[in-house]
Structure formats: structure tokens, C-alpha cells
Amino acid sequence: xxxxxxxxxxxxxxxxxxxxxxxxxxxxxxxxxxxxxxxxxxxxxxxxxxxxxxxxxxxxxxxxxxxxxxxxxxxxxxxxxxxxxxxxxxxxxxxxxxxxxxxxxxxxxxxxxxxxxxxxxxxxxxxxxxxxxxxxxxxxxxxxxxxxxxxxxxxxxxxxxxxxxxxxxxxxxxxxxxxxxxxxxxxxxxxxxxxxxxxxxxxxxxxxxxxxxxxxxxxxxxxxxxxxxxxxxxxxxxxxxxxxxxxxxxxxxxxxxxxxxxxxxxxxxxxxxxxxxxxxxxxxxxxxxxxxxxxxxxxxxxxxxxxxxxxxxxxxxxxxxxxxxxxxxxxxxxxxxxxxxxxxxxxxxxxxxxxxxxxxxxxxxxxxxxxxxxxxxxxxxxxxxxxxxxxxxxxxxxxxxxxxxxxxxxxxxxxxxxxxxxxxxxxxxxxxxxxxxxxxxxxxxxxxxxxxxxxxxxxxxxxxxxxxxxxxxxxxxxxxxxxxxxxxxxxxxxxxx
Amino acid sequence: xxxxxxxxxxxxxxxxxxxxxxxxxxxxxxxxxxxxxxxxxxxxxxxxxxxxxxxxxxxxxxxxxxxxxxxxxxxxxxxxxxxxxxxxxxxxxxxxxxxxxxxxxxxxxxxxxxxxxxxxxxxxxxxxxxxxxxxxxxxxxxxxxxxxxxxxxxxxxxxxxxxxxxxxxxxxxxxxxxxxxxxxxxxxxxxxxxxxxxxxxxxxxxxxxxxxxxxxxxxxxxxxxxxxxxxxxxxxxxxxxxxxxxxxxxxxxxxxxxxxxxxxxxxxxxxxxxxxxxxxxxxxxxxxxxxxxxxxxxxxxxxxxxxxxxxxxxxxxxxxxxxxxxxxxxxxxxxxxxxxxxxxxxxxxxxxxxxxxxxxxxxxxxxxxxxxxxxxxxxxxxxxxxxxxxxxxxxxxxxxxxxxxxxxxxxxxxxxxxxxxxxxxxxxxxxxxxxxxxxxxxxxxxxxxxxxxxxxxxxxxxxxxxxxxxxxxxxxx
Numbered sequence: 001x002x003x004x005x006x007x008x009x010x011x012x013x014x015x016x017x018x019x020x021x022x023x024x025x026x027x028x029x030x031x032x033x034x035x036x037x038x039x040x041x042x043x044x045x046x047x048x049x050x051x052x053x054x055x056x057x058x059x060x061x062x063x064x065x066x067x068x069x070x071x072x073x074x075x076x077x078x079x080x081x082x083x084x085x086x087x088x089x090x091x092x093x094x095x096x097x098x099x100x101x102x103x104x105x106x107x108x109x110x111x112x113x114x115x116x117x118x119x120x121x122x123x124x125x126x127x128x129x130x131x132x133x134x135x136x137x138x139x140x141x142x143x144x145x146x147x148x149x150x151x152x153x154x155x156x157x158x159x160x161x162x163x164x165x166x167x168x169x170x171x172x173x174x175x176x177x178x179x180x181x182x183x184x185x186x187x188x189x190x191x192x193x194x195x196x197x198x199x200x201x202x203x204x205x206x207x208x209x210x211x212x213x214x215x216x217x218x219x220x221x222x223x224x225x226x227x228x229x230x231x232x233x234x235x236x237x238x239x240x241x242x243x244x245x246x247x248x249x250x251x252x253x254x255x256x257x258x259x260x261x262x263x264x265x266x267x268x269x270x271x272x273x274x275x276x277x278x279x280x281x282x283x284x285x286x287x288x289x290x291x292x293x294x295x296x297x298x299x300x301x302x303x304x305x306x307x308x309x310x311x312x313x314x315x316x317x318x319x320x321x322x323x324x325x326x327x328x329x330x331x332x333x334x335x336x337x338x339x340x341x342x343x344x345x346x347x348x349x350x351x352x353x354x355x356x357x358x359x360x361x362x363x364x365x366x367x368x369x370x371x372x373x374x375x376x377x378x379x380x381x382x383x384x385x386x387x388x389x390x391x392x393x394x395x396x397x398x399x400x401x402x403x404x405x406x407x408x409x410x411x412x413x414x415x416x417x418x419x420x421x422x423x424x425x426x427x428x429x430x431x432x433x434x435x436x437x438x439x440x441x442x443x444x445x446x447x448x449x450x451x452x453x454x455x456x457x458x459x460x461x462x463x464x465x466x467x468x469x470x471x472x473x474x475x476x477x478x479x480x481x482x483x484x485x486x487x488x489x490x491x492x493x494x495x496x497x
Numbered sequence: 498x499x500x501x502x503x504x505x506x507x508x509x510x511x512x513x514x515x516x517x518x519x520x521x522x523x524x525x526x527x528x529x530x531x532x533x534x535x536x537x538x539x540x541x542x543x544x545x546x547x548x549x550x551x552x553x554x555x556x557x558x559x560x561x562x563x564x565x566x567x568x569x570x571x572x573x574x575x576x577x578x579x580x581x582x583x584x585x586x587x588x589x590x591x592x593x594x595x596x597x598x599x600x601x602x603x604x605x606x607x608x609x610x611x612x613x614x615x616x617x618x619x620x621x622x623x624x625x626x627x628x629x630x631x632x633x634x635x636x637x638x639x640x641x642x643x644x645x646x647x648x649x650x651x652x653x654x655x656x657x658x659x660x661x662x663x664x665x666x667x668x669x670x671x672x673x674x675x676x677x678x679x680x681x682x683x684x685x686x687x688x689x690x691x692x693x694x695x696x697x698x699x700x701x702x703x704x705x706x707x708x709x710x711x712x713x714x715x716x717x718x719x720x721x722x723x724x725x726x727x728x729x730x731x732x733x734x735x736x737x738x739x740x741x742x743x744x745x746x747x748x749x750x751x752x753x754x755x756x757x758x759x760x761x762x763x764x765x766x767x768x769x770x771x772x773x774x775x776x777x778x779x780x781x782x783x784x785x786x787x788x789x790x791x792x793x794x795x796x797x798x799x800x801x802x803x804x805x806x807x808x809x810x811x812x813x814x815x816x817x818x819x820x821x822x823x824x825x826x827x828x829x830x831x832x833x834x835x836x837x838x839x840x841x842x843x844x845x846x847x848x849x850x851x852x853x854x855x856x857x858x859x860x861x862x863x864x865x866x867x868x869x870x871x872x873x874x875x876x877x878x879x880x881x882x883x884x885x886x887x888x889x890x891x892x893x894x895x896x897x898x899x900x901x902x903x904x905x906x907x908x909x910x911x912x913x914x915x916x917x918x919x920x921x922x923x924x925x926x927x928x929x930x931x932x933x934x935x936x937x938x939x940x941x942x943x944x945x946x947x948x949x950x951x952x953x954x955x956x957x958x959x960x961x962x963x964x965x966x967x968x969x970x971x972x973x974x
Contacts, residue, residue: 064596064597064598067822067823068817068822069578069596069597069598069823070578070584070586070591070594070596070699070700070817071576071577071578071584071596071598071600071695071696071697071698071699071700072598072696072697073695073696073731073732073733074733075730075731075732075733076733102813104812104813104816104859106816106819106833106836108819108821108832111817111821111822112816112817113813113816113817113819114813114816161832162831167832169821295860295861297812297813297856297859297860297861297864298859299809299810299813299859299868302702302703302704302734302810303700303703303733303734304733304734305733305734
């Protein structure tokens with residue numbers, strides 16, 4: 001699992017898997033906390049009726065509230081509150097009475113010169129997210145706030161406002177509802193960070209809170225990174241911004257960890273600052289130091305009233321929650337015997353096809369084979385594949401009964417998927433697939449040995465590669481009807497005999 | 498001559514005995530005659546007003562009822578958004594800006610048949626007590642052109658006093674309706690916070706701002722509040738519950754009403770003002786009310802708490818005037834320089850002073866000592882009032898410590914100007930209603946107002962007391 005992209009020097013993880021145990025790099029422990037902003041999938045903005053829609057013509061989804069016109073007042077979007085509560089419940093948070101504050105700062109894409117955000121009384125507090133392997137990452141808070149507009153700086157260097165000739169501002173995004181999910185500093189490796197964001201994304205999509213697309217900016221991730229020696233206090237942290245993909249997150253954390261370790265080992269002091277991840281050079285760069293930080297002059301937003309969802313409302317939101325990815329994986333794992341964080345279970349649940357696998361089992365199919373078929377053959381299908389569950393169940397029954405080899409089954413499956421369904425037995429018959437009985441198979445294998453005496457003797461003298469040629473000959477002789485595994489077993493048995 | 502009160506005008510127009518167009522022309526004629534002296538308006542909406550009056554008359558002729566304010570000429574403080582009509586807040590910052598929407602109160606007035614005649618002058622962004630802080634020149638008091646009309650809603654008060662409009666709307670953050678009402682001799686009401694929607698009112702201090710009426714009579718104010726009051730989904734702080742009609746409330750006399758005298762009220766009212774307050778107590782006692790002594794110890798801390806809270810909110814509310822999207826922009830080398838140049842050029846001295854005060858009060862390291870402490874004082878004031886209202890239904894104080902003062906007499910001394918609002922500010926901090934009722938004259942024959950205060954949603958009792966004072970004046974006249 002270790003990876004050293006964008007880093008210098010050696011990096012050896014003591015443990016091979018993410019366990020939450022002590023994982024040291026040159027004797028240093030990495031400490032990471034993540035702040036993830038997600039745009040909520042509401043029809044309208046957090047405080048006005050303008051559409052919340054990505055990709056529209058600039059400055060078309062605007063209104064007096066969005067533009068911060070004199071006299072305009074915010075009105076809280078009930079659906080946004082509901083989605084925020086869903087996020088809180090999915091992350092095992094406590095939902096509490098909350099308030100909104102103004103965070104004051106001047107920036108051209110901040111229309112009111114303040115952002116309305118939850119501050120000391122956020123709606124969701126004290127939760128956790130369980131990684132697929134089981135480790136729990138604490139959630140400090142998940143609060144509501146509004147997004148800013150989007151600036152494009154023309155001219156100058158690096159797309160920054162400083163030195164640019166002029167700037168264009170699109171206020172379509174201004175006022176889009178965000179939930180900021182702040183983890184506790186419980187993450188110890190870049191791989192854990194990636195797993196956290198991946199799992200969080202799955203949860204957000206599953207509960208319909210957000211489409212959570214990092215590439216479109218509907219999910220944005222900042223990482224607080226520090227290193228320390230075990231047993232010592234945590235080191236000074238740096239906040240890494242501009243991380244635009246899960247892969248970049250891993251690279252940025254690894255780079256920053258190495259940078260801080262190298263500084264510490266060279267006797268230098270890590271300064272608290274905000275750093276900018278540069279995808280092109282694979283490094284982080286100082287954006288602003290703590291001394292330059294704005295004084296946001298937070299105070300209670302007087303245009304809004306406290307938000308205090310009734311127990312009935314919270315219960316209604318809870319009752320409407322879908323099963324979460326972790327629970328779905330556990331359920332599929334229990335049914336199939338495959339590990340919950342194994343590839344097959346992870347992939348099938350990520351695609352939302354686990355219900356389908358269980359339907360196949362309920363229709364009399366073999367659940368283990370159904371899992372593999374769905375994982376391998378249904379990559380282009382959605383959460384509700386067009387193939388009737390009974391059809392896939394039929395296929396797995398033929399396999400279990402020994403009437404189809406694995407190779408034949410694959411062929412039949414492809415045909416069933418291409419046609420959106422079909423009777424496996426009829427397709428197999430049409431293709432002339434029939435399983436050979438053991439006697440016929442053995443006779444055929446004997447014939448292959450006789451026909452390929454030279455190869456057989458090489459195999460008998462220990463040349464394992466020769467096996468492939470023999471199996472291939474057998475498959476050819478049987479016109480693909482032979483089960484490759486059985487042929488292999490027979491050849492092995494005959495050699496030792 | 499047509500009648501001057503809204504009740505009479507609307508009754509005549511609705512009955513078809515009075516033409517809205519005639520009423521309007523009389524008011525426009527008075528504007529023609531005296532506006533150049535008084536300067537109540539930033540904009541007189543002659544054409545729009547004539548079109549609106551004609552539409553009212555046409556509706557009546559067609560047998561339709563234009564509503565309870567049919568044909569009533571109304572003036573609007575120029576910090577209320579009017580669709581397509583300049584809304585300046587008497588600031589260079591917003592000169593020429595035309596809102597793409599109407600304030601809720603403006604919509605409700607129009608829906609009730611009122612005819613908007615113009616946008617009235619104010620202290621820039623409603624910061625001041627004399628209307629001397631307008632970027633477009635001061636308004637003069639119609640009773641004495643050498644004196645201020647009060648502020649910040651000086652234009653709205655003067656417009657009614659001069660007969661330019663039958664009624665007007667102002668906004669009151671620390672006394673900006675009541676104090677000019679007192680100085681101009683008209684009725685002015687600041688309702689309970691949340692009684693009238695603030696949607697479309699350009700914010701000064703959002704937790705304190707309220708829209709309210711200026712009228713010749715108490716009943717006209719009751720009518721206006723019945724029209725513009727009530728919940729608005731566009732203002733989250735507007736009160737959801739339906740309020741009882743205030744026109745109905747004033748039908749009840751003050752027999753048994755407990756009227757409180759604040760024994761620890763801050764001193765400083767001029768003797769002529771204090772004398773009128775005593776006369777008001779006497780009049781209410783004579784009308785059947787009971788006078789009781791109460792204490793509101795935190796009252797005297799109101800002014801200082803206000804001058805931290807209101808500027809703090811203003812510093813945030815006025816930050817949006819950055820030259821980026823609308824209003825004034827002064828170009829400069831980079832964005833930050835443009836912000837600075839724009840705001841220095843666009844804001845007057847008092848606005849800049851309050852932005853700096855408020856920014857300081859909210860700053861890291863000073864928040865607890867200033868803004869945080871002011872919030873605690875605000876709580877104390879509300880608690881003290883609540884205790885007083887266990888013994889009294891309404892309280893009586895002077896509205897302003899003085900009658901209208903001459904131009905320039907306080908404008909060089911911000912603190913002296915701030916003291917104009919010593920009696921009006923605490924009710925804003927508590928979110929309570931209060932109103933000023935003309936009660937005779939003081940020095941130089943200038944009007945004196947008496948302030949009636951009540952607890953949250955105590956408007957019915959407050960209006961009963963106001964109507965009784967008005968009746969007492971009528972009798973003594």
C-alpha cells in the first residue's frame with residue numbers, strides 16, 4: 001500500500017495494512033485531519049430561490065439575495081437543512097439546536113462581504129465515519145454554510161488575483177448550500193485519508209445529499225497535516241488547499257509529511273500556515289502564514305433565527321434514511337462469505353448492485369457466483385441491471401450443477417448481458433455447450449497425453465510451463481467444453497500417479 | 498381643500514366622493530410651493546404618482562375597491578427599495594442605483610391603494626438624528642426652517658408635517674422615527690421588532706431596524722400598521738402570528754390601564770419637555786388610567802450599548818458597498834485599493850466613523866470587552882423592562898430631550914448628537930414597540946412629543962394610551 005509519489009527520501013511503513021496502529025516514517029507519525037466541503041443537491045440555494053445548478057451560463061442563477069443587493073434578506077432552505085441532518089445521521093453525529101454567524105471578509109466573489117456560516121453552534125457534532133476496514137475516524141462537526149461565487153482572474157501569473165489584468169465573477173455558485181465536514185485528527189496515513197474521502201463520497205451519494213464530484217468542485221477537501229514523534233505532542237500543522245482529486249489528496253499529504261519530517265530533521269521549525277497544492281510540480285507552497293490570517297469578526301447573523309429542528313422532524317429524516325454503504329457491505333459480506341473490504345464486495349456495493357446480487361440469491365442462484373458475475377460482467381449496468389435476477393440465478397445453477405465450465409459460463413453471461421436477459425440453459429444449448437462427464441474427460445486427457453508425448457515428459461520432469469500447452473490442447477480437443485480446472489487436476493493427478 | 502388624514506381620504510375615494518387625482522394634485526401643489534425650502538425629498542415621483550392615482554380613480558369608477566388606503570399620498574424613506582426607482586439612502590455610494598425589486602412594506606402599501614409621491618431624505622444610511630448627514634443636503638423643519646427636523650427619518654417626518662404627503666414610512670433603529678416625529682409634531686411609531694417585514698429596507702443595524710409610520714393621527718398610524726404589518730416569508734425575523742387590528746384596539750379607552758413612570762430615567766430633558774410629560778401623565782390619569790412608579794435601572798446604559806451593537810452590525814451590513822457589483826466605484830491600482838478609494842469617496846464622515854467603531858468592537862481581542870459586553874447589557878435592559886411591565890402596561894417618557902434644535906448646533910459633536918436618542922434607544926435594544934405622540938408645544942412654540950413604550954407586542958395598549966393623549970389634546974385645543 002505504500003506509495004511515494006511526489007516525495008523525496010525513503011518512506012517505509014512498518015505495517016502493511018491500515019490498522020490504526022502506530023505507523024512510522026523514519027520514526028515520525030503522520031497526523032491528518034480533513035475538512036471536506038460538499039455542495040448539497042438541493043433544487044435552490046441556501047437562502048434564496050435561485051437554482052442550484054452547475055454548468056449554467058454565468059450569472060443566470062442570481063437574485064437580490066445572491067448578489068447581496070441592499071435590503072435583501074436570507075431565508076433558510078428547509079431541504080438544505082434536511083440534507084445536512086441526513087449527513088449528520090449518516091456520520092453518527094448528534095443533531096443539536098444551531099445558529100448562523102457572519103464571517104466577515106472582503107473578496108470580490110463574496111457578494112455581501114460576509115459568508116453566512118454556522119460557527120460555535122453547528123447543526124451536527126461528535127460523530128464518526130467507519131473506514132471499510134473498521135477503523136473509526138472521528139467527526140468533530142458537520143455544519144451548514146453558503147458557497148461563494150467563482151472568480152476567474154485573467155492575465156498575470158498562476159490564475160491568482162494578484163497581478164492579474166482583470167477578473168470575471170460568476171455568482172451562480174454564490175449561496176449554494178454547503179456542508180463542511182470536519183474530521184478529528186485521527187487519520188494516520190495518506191491511504192487512510194483516501195479511504196476516508198472515498199467512503200464519505202459513497203455515503204453522500206447514497207443518502208442523496210450531494211453528487212460529491214471533486215472534479216466539478218461539488219466536493220472539496222482541505223487537509224490539516226502535521227508530524228510528531230510518538231509520545232510527543234502533535235506538531236505544528238499546515239492546512240493544504242487546492243486538492244482536486246482523491247489521488248492528489250494522497251500525493252499532497254505524502255509530500256507535506258516528507259517536507260515536515262525533513263524540516264524537523266534538519267532542525268528547522270514548521271510554521272503554521274496555509275499551503276497550496278500544485279498538481280504540476282507535486283509540491284505544496286506557502287499561501288499565507290498564520291500572522292496574515294483575516295480577523296473574520298464573527299457575530300450572530302441577525303437576519304436569521306435559531307435553527308431548532310423538532311424531534312419529530314429529525315425522526316422523519318432518520319426514518320427516510322437509506323441503508324448506508326458500510327451496512328450494505330456488511331450484509332453482502334455475510335451473504336457471500338467474502339470480506340467486507342474485499343474488492344468484489346466493495347465494487348458491487350459502490351455500484352449499488354448488492355441488492356441485485358441478493359435478489360439473484362433469493363431467486364435460487366448461487367450467491368458467491370452471482371457476486372463475481374455482477375462484479376465482472378455488470379460494470380456498465382446501473383444499480384438496477386436489466387437482466388432479470390432469475391436469469392442470472394439460472395446461470396449460476398448450471399455452473400453449480402457442473403453443466404457449464406467457467407469459460408462457458410462467461411460466454412453465456414456476456415450473451416445474457418448483451419440481450420438484457422435470457423435463459424442460460426437455452427443459450428448454452430444453442431452454443432452447443434454441454435459439460436463432459438468425468439469418464440469422457442479422462443479419456444480425452446489420456447488421448448492428449450498420447451498425442452503430445454514430448455510435452456508430457458517435459459511436464460513430468462518438472463517443467464511446469466508445459467502444463468499450459470497440455471491444458472490448451474485439451475480445451476481445443478473438447479471444443480471448449482472441458483472445464484479447465486478439472487483438466488488441470490487430472491493432469492496433476494496423472495503425473496504423481 | 499381635501500381632508501388630510503388617510504382615514505378621511507380613503508373613505509372619500511372609496512365612496513367616490515373624492516378623486517385620488519385631486520388629492521394628489523393638492524399635495525403636489527404644496528410640494529411645489531415649499532419643497533425647495535424644506536427639502537423633504539430626494540425624489541418626487543410626480544409621473545408615477547399621477548399614474549397610480551388615475552388607476553385608483555379608474556378602479557373606483559369600475560366599481561372596484563382599491564383598498565383601505567385608496568388614494569392616500571404616501572412618502573417613502575429613501576432606504577426602502579422601490580422597483581426601478583432610485584433608492585439612495587442619501588449616500589453617494591448608492592446615487593443612481595435602481596433596485597430590481599420592491600420592499601415588502603412598499604408592496605403592501607400599493608396593494609392597499611396608497612399612492613407613493615416620493616422618496617424622502619435621511620441621514621446617510623439612517624445614521625444620525627438631524628438629517629444633516631445626508632449627502633444631498635439637510636431637510637429643514639417645516640415648523641422653523643432654521644431648525645433640524647430630527648433624524649434619521651427627517652424627510653419622512655417633514656413631508657407629513659408640511660402636507661407633502663398624508664402619511665409616510667420611516668425606519669427606526671435607535672429613535673429614527675420617534676425623534677423626528679416629536680420634532681416635527683406628528684405621530685411616529687416604531688413597532689415591535691418583527692412586526693413589519695424588513696425585506697427591502699436597506700439595513701443599518703439588522704437586529705434593531707424596524708419600519709413604521711408617520712401620520713397626523715393615531716388612528717392613521719393604526720391603519721398603516723394594520724396594512725403593512727404581518728408575517729412575510731421573505732423576512733425570517735418577521736413575527737409569524739397574526740396581530741389584532743390596532744384600529745379596533747383604539748376603540749377601547751384607558752380606564753384601568755396602568756401607566757408607568759420610570760423613576761430612574763436618565764436626566765437631561767429640557768424643562769419645557771419635562772413639563773409636557775407631566776401634562777401627559779395628568780391627561781391619562783384624568784382619562785381613567787392609573788399611574789404607577791417603576792424602575793428600569795439598565796435604561797441609562799442603553800446609549801453606550803447601542804453605540805457598540807449598531808455600529809458593529811453596520812460595519813458588516815455596509816461592507817457590501819465595495820464597488821464590485823453596483824453603486825459607486827472609484828478605480829484604483831488593485832482590488833484592495835479600489836475598495837478603499839470607493840468607500841472613502843462614497844461614505845460620509847458619520848458612516849465612516851460608525852464603520853470603524855463597529856469593526857473595532859468586533860475585532861479579535863476586543864470583542865469580549867466591547868461587543869460581547871454590549872450584548873449582555875442588551876439582555877439586562879430587556880430583563881429590566883420585563884420586570885417593569887409586570888407592574889405597568891405602558892411607560893411614558895419624553896421622546897427627545899429637546900425640541901427641534903438649530904442647524905449645526907450638534908453636528909460638530911457626535912456625542913451631543915447621540916444624546917438625542919437617549920430615551921428612544923433602549924426600546925430598540927429590547928425589541929419593544931414605542932411611539933411618539935405630539936403633546937403640545939415647548940420653547941419657541943415648537944412641537945413636543947411624548948413617548949409611549951410597551952412590552953413585546955404591546956401595540957394595542959400603546960395605541961390606546963396614544964389615542965387618549967390625542968383626545969386630551971383635542972379637548973384642550
